[in-house]
Amino acid sequence: MLSGYSNGNFKYFNRLFLAYVVIFIDMGKRLIVQKYGGSSVANTDRIKSVANRIAKYKKQGYNVVVIVSALGDTTDELLELAGQITDKPSDRELDMLISTGEQVSVALLAMALHKIGVDAISFTGPQVGIITDRTHTKAKILKISADRIKGQINKGRVVIVAGFQGMNADQEITTLGRGGSDLTAVAIATTLNADMCEIYTDVEGVYTADPRIVKDAKKLSVISYEEMLELASLGAQVMQARSMEVAKKYSVSLHIRSSFTNEEGTIISKEVKAMEDVLVSGVTANKGEAKVTICDVPDRPGIAAKIFTDIARHDINVDMIIQNISRKGYTDLSFTVPVAELNKAKDMMSKIVRSVKAKGVVYNNEIAKVSIVGVGMKTHSGVAAKMFGALASKKINIDMISTSEIKISCVINKRYADKAVIALHKAFGLGKK
Amino acid sequence: MLSGYSNGNFKYFNRLFLAYVVIFIDMGKRLIVQKYGGSSVANTDRIKSVANRIAKYKKQGYNVVVIVSALGDTTDELLELAGQITDKPSDRELDMLISTGEQVSVALLAMALHKIGVDAISFTGPQVGIITDRTHTKAKILKISADRIKGQINKGRVVIVAGFQGMNADQEITTLGRGGSDLTAVAIATTLNADMCEIYTDVEGVYTADPRIVKDAKKLSVISYEEMLELASLGAQVMQARSMEVAKKYSVSLHIRSSFTNEEGTIISKEVKAMEDVLVSGVTANKGEAKVTICDVPDRPGIAAKIFTDIARHDINVDMIIQNISRKGYTDLSFTVPVAELNKAKDMMSKIVRSVKAKGVVYNNEIAKVSIVGVGMKTHSGVAAKMFGALASKKINIDMISTSEIKISCVINKRYADKAVIALHKAFGLGKK
Numbered sequence: 001m002l003s004g005y006s007n008g009n010f011k012y013f014n015r016l017f018l019a020y021v022v023i024f025i026d027m028g029k030r031l032i033v034q035k036y037g038g039s040s041v042a043n044t045d046r047i048k049s050v051a052n053r054i055a056k057y058k059k060q061g062y063n064v065v066v067i068v069s070a071l072g073d074t075t076d077e078l079l080e081l082a083g084q085i086t087d088k089p090s091d092r093e094l095d096m097l098i099s100t101g102e103q104v105s106v107a108l109l110a111m112a113l114h115k116i117g118v119d120a121i122s123f124t125g126p127q128v129g130i131i132t133d134r135t136h137t138k139a140k141i142l143k144i145s146a147d148r149i150k151g152q153i154n155k156g157r158v159v160i161v162a163g164f165q166g167m168n169a170d171q172e173i174t175t176l177g178r179g180g181s182d183l184t185a186v187a188i189a190t191t192l193n194a195d196m197c198e199i200y201t202d203v204e205g206v207y208t209a210d211p212r213i214v215k216d217a218k219k220l221s222v223i224s225y226e227e228m229l230e231l232a233s234l235g236a237q238v239m240q241a242r243s244m245e246v247a248k249k250y251s252v253s254l255h256i257r258s259s260f261t262n263e264e265g266t267i268i269s270k271e272v273k274a275m276e277d278v279l280v281s282g283v284t285a286n287k288g289e290a291k292v293t294i295c296d297v298p299d300r301p302g303i304a305a306k307i308f309t310d311i312a313r314h315d316i317n318v319d320m321i322i323q324n325i326s327r328k329g330y331t332d333l334s335f336t337v338p339v340a341e342l343n344k345a346k347d348m349m350s351k352i353v354r355s356v357k358a359k360g361v362v363y364n365n366e367i368a369k370v371s372i373v374g375v376g377m378k379t380h381s382g383v384a385a386k387m388f389g390a391l392a393s394k395k396i397n398i399d400m401i402s403t404s405e406i407k408i409s410c411v412i413n414k415r416y417a418d419k420a421v422i423a424l425h426k427a428f429g430l431g432k433k
Numbered sequence: 434m435l436s437g438y439s440n441g442n443f444k445y446f447n448r449l450f451l452a453y454v455v456i457f458i459d460m461g462k463r464l465i466v467q468k469y470g471g472s473s474v475a476n477t478d479r480i481k482s483v484a485n486r487i488a489k490y491k492k493q494g495y496n497v498v499v500i501v502s503a504l505g506d507t508t509d510e511l512l513e514l515a516g517q518i519t520d521k522p523s524d525r526e527l528d529m530l531i532s533t534g535e536q537v538s539v540a541l542l543a544m545a546l547h548k549i550g551v552d553a554i555s556f557t558g559p560q561v562g563i564i565t566d567r568t569h570t571k572a573k574i575l576k577i578s579a580d581r582i583k584g585q586i587n588k589g590r591v592v593i594v595a596g597f598q599g600m601n602a603d604q605e606i607t608t609l610g611r612g613g614s615d616l617t618a619v620a621i622a623t624t625l626n627a628d629m630c631e632i633y634t635d636v637e638g639v640y641t642a643d644p645r646i647v648k649d650a651k652k653l654s655v656i657s658y659e660e661m662l663e664l665a666s667l668g669a670q671v672m673q674a675r676s677m678e679v680a681k682k683y684s685v686s687l688h689i690r691s692s693f694t695n696e697e698g699t700i701i702s703k704e705v706k707a708m709e710d711v712l713v714s715g716v717t718a719n720k721g722e723a724k725v726t727i728c729d730v731p732d733r734p735g736i737a738a739k740i741f742t743d744i745a746r747h748d749i750n751v752d753m754i755i756q757n758i759s760r761k762g763y764t765d766l767s768f769t770v771p772v773a774e775l776n777k778a779k780d781m782m783s784k785i786v787r788s789v790k791a792k793g794v795v796y797n798n799e800i801a802k803v804s805i806v807g808v809g810m811k812t813h814s815g816v817a818a819k820m821f822g823a824l825a826s827k828k829i830n831i832d833m834i835s836t837s838e839i840k841i842s843c844v845i846n847k848r849y850a851d852k853a854v855i856a857l858h859k860a861f862g863l864g865k866k
Contacts, residue, residue: 044514044517044518047518048518078537081477081537081541082540082541082544084477085477085480085481085541085544085545085548086544086545086547086548089547090543090544090547092554093540093541093543093544093547093555094540096536096539096540096543096555097536097537097540097541097544099536100533100536100537103529103530103532103533103536104511104514104530104533106529107515107526107527107529108514108515108518108530110523110526110529111515111518111519111522111523111526111530112518112519114519114522114523114526115518115519121525122529124529124606127604127606171560172560173557173560
């Protein structure tokens with residue numbers, strides 16, 4: 001370069017001009033962040049097919065940053081090893097152990113890209129400066145210093161980052177908890193101000209209802225963060241609520257799609273006017289909860305606070321809470337908890353019942369929560385009535401009701417869950433034309 | 434602590450005194466570095482048994498730093514995955530991939546120690562500041578900043594470090610090549626000025642000869658670095674030559690022993706006077722080499738240099754080199770190469786033969802190199818004569834001879850290798866009493 005300069009000013013300016021053009025083009029390139037989940041990289045053949053997909057985007061002129069989860073069941077296999085040693089592994093050592101899974105994936109994907117002639121480089125979470133708080137196994141991302149990623153993008157490379165992991169201020173390896181790779185993708189897309197964040201998974205997108213239950217369920221081409229949040233928390237296992245919240249906060253558009261097809265998936269983005277015309281976007285059923293009812297609780301101020309403080313202290317996640325009208329100074333208090341936490345709840349309920357001087361407690365794990373979700377509800381009335389009517393017409397009794405601005409949930413007998421979903425899907429006209 | 438101080442000077446001094454005593458005791462503890470190879474941590478049961486061994490040392494009052502290799506065949510399995518993707522993986526990505534193996538081991542071992550109530554913490558190579566050069570897959574350690582390890586030792590913890598790996602100045606993960614975990618152990622023992630470095634493996638120590646060949650082979654209780662170096666390069670697969678050289682340079686005593694028994698193994702240390710009284714310490718045979726003979730090479734200055742420069746350029750490791758007496762301006766030049774590199778050598782020999790105007794080339798992979806090693810040779814004469822005599826008495830013909838200060842090697846027909854080892858072992862009186 002220096003010798004070129006000494007050859008005369010003309011050449012120098014010429015080169016400067018070229019450099020300008022190159023930088024201009026580079027900055028003009030659209031940046032896409034892609035996240036591939038465990039099923040998309042379950043074995044080396046799938047890794048090769050992911051590499052081919054990335055190469056296609058690269059050829060179309062995109063800059064590509066890729067976030068990868070651990071291969072298929074790797075994380076479970078590592079946890080199984082830990083389980084053979086102890087039933088209470090320390091969180092720090094668990095993070096040390098399971099963070100290796102993603103490191104294997106990124107290295108293999110880089111090799112697969114090299115093999116087909118695409119320049120690529122892999123990094124661990126700590127290497128690209130994903131700094132988290134000090135919590136282990138479910139750390140929060142504090143910041144990402146994206147310089148290293150940007151430097152590699154400017155070299156024309158595909159940058160591959162291990163999902164799910166980071167490093168705290170003490171240089172300890174941390175992991176981000178369930179759905180952590182989604183979170184890595186969204187956080188990196190935010191930091192890099194990416195044009196799109198694609199989440200590749202083994203489903204083709206978000207549907208109006210579970211296609212295994214409702215035959216004519218339709219793939220949604222677009223859905224709002226808020227609706228997706230409700231669907232996620234209601235049991236649609238497409239993406240973790242936490243990642244969606246971050247995406248919403250920073251307005252990162254997400255494209256949920258399958259790595260096994262070339263079909264467009266579902267775009268999750270800000271609410272747009274057109275969405276409001278759709279009354280209901282989707283119907284879900286969650287069969288994973290149980291109902292706890294504390295009977296005849298003395299209706300005094302502070303009782304509910306006492307009960308739910310005790311429950312929270314035992315790390316039990318309460319979902320719906322319903323308190324019936326007080327009769328003669330006594331009330332019934334019902335709430336739902338994940339079935340997996342029911343035994344833990346039972347252990348403490350008798351003590352709570354005694355301490356608040358209630359009459360007793362009743363459990364029911366034969367329930368399902370069916371919900372309808374849609375931003376259109378905000379501006380339309382009569383949606384709840386239509387829902388209750390549809391359930392009534394199928395003679396399905398409603399046990400509990402809870403509503404939010406864009407959601408209505410009803411607890412019913414688990415036996416009728418599928419029937420209810422089909423009825424609601426039909427009542428709101430969600431099926432394929 | 435501060436409140437204690439405000440309570441009066443007496444308490445303050447009292448505490449200071451206690452702190453002094455504690456530090457004194459801690460500094461007085463002997464520090465032991467232990468390295469466990471892949472077979473010692475092949476599965477979770479073995480990891481538990483390693484944890485028990487460490488606990489025993491800890492209970493005896495030692496400070497313990499542990500270096501661990503990857504579980505059993507993990508490294509091979511990771512290489513197999515890479516092989517499914519490409520036959521030429523980049524060295525950087527290979528390091529990214531295979532360094533995960535040791536990370537899994539250290540986490541599991543820490544869990545196993547916690548389980549039995551021993552305070553322990555695991556680290557990757559980069560985390561404890563093992564800084565290497567920029568070479569990938571066979572990096573050299575440049576320095577170790579041991580502060581983090583020392584800090585944890587002072588907290589009373591067993592410190593577990595992933596062997597085989599480090600980080601270069603660009604924060605790229607590097608690995609140290611074959612035997613890299615031994616090297617990590619020796620380097621850490623040097624840095625921490627450890628009292629002993631134990632290398633746990635699946636053999637019980639260093640023997641006078643391979644016990645599978647020589648029935649009455651004896652375990653050596655002590656051997657010098659120099660002898661062990663010769664034995665290592667001659668095919669005794671106990672420890673890599675490179676680690677031994679570092680140990681020798683910094684006078685780190687090594688204890689090679691088995692993790693499957695409680696037997697003492699073999700101490701490798703500086704040469705001591707008593708060793709010189711032993712004429713020969715061990716006999717080895719290496720069947721992994723082949724002989725290449727270039728016939729009738731014009732005997733001009735610079736010819737040998739030309740030939741071996743060409744060979745080195747193709748990364749072929751030449752071991753013995755013998756040039757016979759020149760007859761009428763022509764000489765025969767023989768050398769040995771690893772059998773695995775013979776085909777590569779063949780590919781280039783015809784060109785070399787043409788370029789030096791030799792008559793031809795002959796290959797022989799039916800050879801074995803038998804050697805005797807011992808520091809006693811330095812001060813005793815007649816050792817070579819005794820060796821040749823022992824071989825002659827068994828009618829074994831000697832093809833090539835090469836000697837160093839503490840070693841004599843003879844190339845013979847592979848068929849007689851075991852017979853030769855047995856004869857030499859007996860001739861030098863190495864057997865059990």
